[in-house]
Amino acid sequence: MSDNVIIFDTTLRDGEQSPGCSMTTPEKLKIAEALVELGVDVIEAGFPIASPGDFEAVRAVAQRFGDRARICGLARCRREDIERAGEALRGVAKSRIHVFLATSPIHRQFKLKMAEQEIVKAAVEHVKLARSLCEDVEFSPEDAARTELDFLVEVVEKAIEAGATTVNIPDTVGYATPTHYFKVISHLKQHVSNINRAIISTHCHNDLGLAVANSLAAVEAGARQIECTINGLGERAGNAALEEIVMALKTRHDYYGVETNIHTPKLCGLSRLVSSTTGMLVQRNKAIVGQNAFAHEAGIHQDGVLKERTTYEIMRAEDVGFVGANLVLGKHSGRHAIRSRVIELGYQLPDAQLQQVYDDFIALADKKKNVYDADIVALIDNRMNVTVDRWKLIRFHIAAGTGTIPTATVELRDESAAATSAGSTTGDVSVATYRDAAIGDGPVDAVCKAMERIVGISAELKDYQVRAVSGGEDAQGEASVEIVYQGRRYHGKAVSTDVIEASALAYLKALNKAISEQPTSTPAHGV
Known part of the structure; x- marks a missing residue:
């Protein structure tokens, strides 16, 4: 045998x-x-x-x-x-x-x-x-x-x-x-x-x-x-x-x-x-690949692992490519340090993609004091899953609070129209920019509705989850959404230190997937 x-x-x-x-x-x-x-x-x-x-x-x-x-x-x-x-x-x-x-x-x-x-x-x-x-x-x-x-x-x-x-x-x-x-x-x-x-x-x-x-x-x-x-x-x-x-x-x-x-x-x-x-999230306590698979909370377990790993661990985290929350880099870390850490984490990225991850890292390091391995992995995953989307979020503004009707103003750019305009004699890409506003049950709902008004479709939100990528009050938030449009399900996922921005980006990614399967249409609103 x-x-x-x-x-x-x-x-x-x-x-x-x-x-x-x-x-x-x-x-x-x-x-x-x-x-x-x-x-x-x-x-x-x-x-x-x-x-x-x-x-x-x-x-x-x-x-x-x-x-x-x-x-x-x-x-x-x-x-x-x-x-x-x-x-x-x-x-x-x-x-x-x-x-x-x-x-x-x-x-x-x-x-x-x-x-x-x-x-x-x-x-x-x-x-x-x-x-x-x-x-x-x-x-x-x-x-x-x-x-x-x-x-x-x-x-x-x-x-x-x-x-x-x-x-x-x-x-x-x-x-x-x-x-x-x-x-x-x-x-x-x-x-x-x-x-x-x-x-x-x-x-x-x-x-x-x-x-x-x-x-x-x-x-x-x-x-x-x-x-x-x-x-x-x-x-x-x-x-x-x-x-x-x-x-x-x-x-x-x-x-x-x-x-x-x-x-x-x-x-x-x-x-x-x-x-x-x-869009199917892995439960935290999932064997082998869950976020808690190699975590030890009990004092007895922690003490045992510190003395001899095999007392409470039957596998090594590195044997399955597990990435925890080890502190690795700060905003003064150079491109070479990022490249080395990316390779240590098991990724082989082309130069162009590595540069994008480095740029994202610098932007992130300006927002949070400590950048962890899990943050680096989230940035890599975010770049590895980038698709050519029609609509891009330029900016948004929200007004929300106790006793206030949540309101959002959103600006999106139609990348397909922008590309056409860029190739024209005028080269004016501003004609591809659209703005609109909406109210909602909360700030995230308001942002999503404003985006739907711009792109001209209305979807049903079936699932919405936000989790912290790493520890700390300044941790990146990873948002995951699932929408239904015309009987089909679409997923979106994004990360940001601002959970509302992460939610908006994830929702827009799902909308872009739905739009990509529809005939080209004119936006419902725009300036």
Whole structure:
């Protein structure tokens, strides 16, 4: 049995199915690049038949990274699904088609309305079709954890015979327990006659909070591929978290005795990237990548760690790329010091982007006395996630207080119009500047409404969160918003020492995303 566990990441496919976590193709490419740098073996880039956008995303990821990681497209047991996946992956050196069909009694009766032998026949037929288009085929009997073992053995055996090189055993609804799941995997190893011709994979959901535990139990039973997502993203309660699985296997190598190809110091950085892109904040006490993962509040713990780190820490923070709040720099620090610290924090930035981070740092250092590692990371993340937005916040003014109606005056610039004006004979970019005012329930609400009046759309705010990036009264505030416009969700995130400014920038970023998918329109108001 191999001592290497294949890490199959499905953040871009199953993770994106988290409500509100849809990603654009450029965002998927950025995350895919980070997954490749992390050392992920297989990247499930999407469900090509789902939409033209999903097809293009899978194709773009496959074309860009298909020589460095295996790129996978999902397909139901339908000819059109499989052919669409094959088209998206055509010509890619390392590709995989992942075919699935439900097998549990409840799915057979109520969803598929198919008899057992009809399912076996369909599985064989479509695995063969996939194999004719791609050398590497994965088959998943959906809801395998609730499927009768004898029938599961039959389906898996026939799928392997038809050409499946990986058989994935999904706990689709998070029903299994570690002992139960161990027995399922063990039963397949013992009773599927050709099991040695395929890799057994796991795909566990977290409805009972057992996704990681179930996945690890499957490794004990002989599974050698784990399907997981960054930060545990996924439908309902999510999937098994990649960072937890990888660090469990690494930290307890003495017990599991297996390896992965993951470069673990990149885990926290990728966690932040996915959180920033999707708008799904990571809980403070989240294992491995949470803000409190390496914090010690109790005096006994602090005393023990100071004497010997391993008394209360089973992992080193640097092994996962964790960045705390260490004081590093002040406003007199030079560009070389910033460059060195950025590299120490695990980032490789081109000169132009490094200059932008340095400029942001100087501006921040003028506003707050102490600049921490966490502040530097926030500035880097802010610059790494910069997109070409149509509307830019120039300035705002608010009037608010007890007994006062909150009022905001906002000035925005239409960058697309400014670019056109800059190229004209007059070169007057002021024609692209618009101002308006609004009242609201509070200063943030007033600013957001004023911006909506200028850009000409009105969205519904679904989620709004603000947190301190580091400690102290002058800490940067990180604002995260989620809006709904015309039935679609959009996220925005920004940082500033002024939480109202951070909120305004985050809201405007979300509005820009919504506008980018709409036909060009004329602003409702402007001067």
